[in-house]
Amino acid sequence: MSNIQELEDLTTQVRRDILRMVHRVNSGHPGGSLGCAEFFVSLYNEVMETHKDFSMDGIGEDLFFLSNGHISPVYYSVLARAGFFPVDELNTFRLIDSRLQGHPTTHEGLPGVRIASGSLGQGMSVAIGAAEAKKLNSDNHLVYSLHGDGELQEGQNWEAIMYASARKIDNLIATIDLNGQQIDGSTDDVLPLGSVKGKFEAFGWTVIEIEEGNNIKAILDGMAKAKTLTGKGKPVCVLLKTVMGNGVDFMMHTHAWHGKAPNDEQLEIGLAQNTETLGDY
Numbered sequence: 001m002s003n004i005q006e007l008e009d010l011t012t013q014v015r016r017d018i019l020r021m022v023h024r025v026n027s028g029h030p031g032g033s034l035g036c037a038e039f040f041v042s043l044y045n046e047v048m049e050t051h052k053d054f055s056m057d058g059i060g061e062d063l064f065f066l067s068n069g070h071i072s073p074v075y076y077s078v079l080a081r082a083g084f085f086p087v088d089e090l091n092t093f094r095l096i097d098s099r100l101q102g103h104p105t106t107h108e109g110l111p112g113v114r115i116a117s118g119s120l121g122q123g124m125s126v127a128i129g130a131a132e133a134k135k136l137n138s139d140n141h142l143v144y145s146l147h148g149d150g151e152l153q154e155g156q157n158w159e160a161i162m163y164a165s166a167r168k169i170d171n172l173i174a175t176i177d178l179n180g181q182q183i184d185g186s187t188d189d190v191l192p193l194g195s196v197k198g199k200f201e202a203f204g205w206t207v208i209e210i211e212e213g214n215n216i217k218a219i220l221d222g223m224a225k226a227k228t229l230t231g232k233g234k235p236v237c238v239l240l241k242t243v244m245g246n247g248v249d250f251m252m253h254t255h256a257w258h259g260k261a262p263n264d265e266q267l268e269i270g271l272a273q274n275t276e277t278l279g280d281y
Helices: 004-025 030-035 037-047 069-081 087-092 123-136 156-166 196-202 216-228 264-272
Strands: 063-066 143-148 172-178 206-210 236-241
Touching: 004 030, 004 037, 004 069, 004 087, 004 216, 004 264, 030 037, 030 069, 037 069, 037 143, 037 216, 063 069, 063 123, 069 087, 123 143, 123 156, 123 172, 172 216, 196 206, 196 236, 206 216, 216 236
Parallel strands: 063 143, 143 172, 172 236, 206 236
Antiparallel strands: none
């Protein structure tokens, strides 16, 4: 898939999936999921090189690790739409015994999911370990990861970030979703992050910024640039500036929809703002 319009149409459908999944069980995290829809669609349809037949060893393909696992709705939707598992399985989101739990898990063997995530701050360590394994195995493919900005308040991140530069883990592209919101309010109000770019650079990383993190062309251009910076002795950090709740006007620019499901009326408003493109499940 290389047509920007096709990617935008898929993103619209993914937003519909997110809204319907969370509404159906009156539980989940729509805000961050909506904000990262363009990123996930771009990542799985253009940026990464992945095998059609999923295997946990990940040999000979790019790998992705979701650290902020609460945005599982967008993850599941994009995986399903990319053919990792049937789209109609999205109906089982957050149900007992489902493979699509509120935070991704591995014990049920959902294709596409490599780690259980949601305990914030741990994904960076896992991604670095996977990237180091690829180096040891002489596998030239890349490791990608996604982290929330509020998640950077967890100290384990910074131990891992320091390790990655010290060990020259230059086959890793870690993306930070900079939406400025977390569950209790804005990141500036809860625990200010200061200059995230300055911090990563001080820890020895190469940093690029994608100012329009909800624009597919900007994402594709930014991730293409990030790829060119790998293999040069430093891990790469992408600062993706997104809007929480993007695409649903009453959910945008606020932490209020970090972990709240829309009611029936709100669902219809959100769906009306995102017209069906590929068929609902």
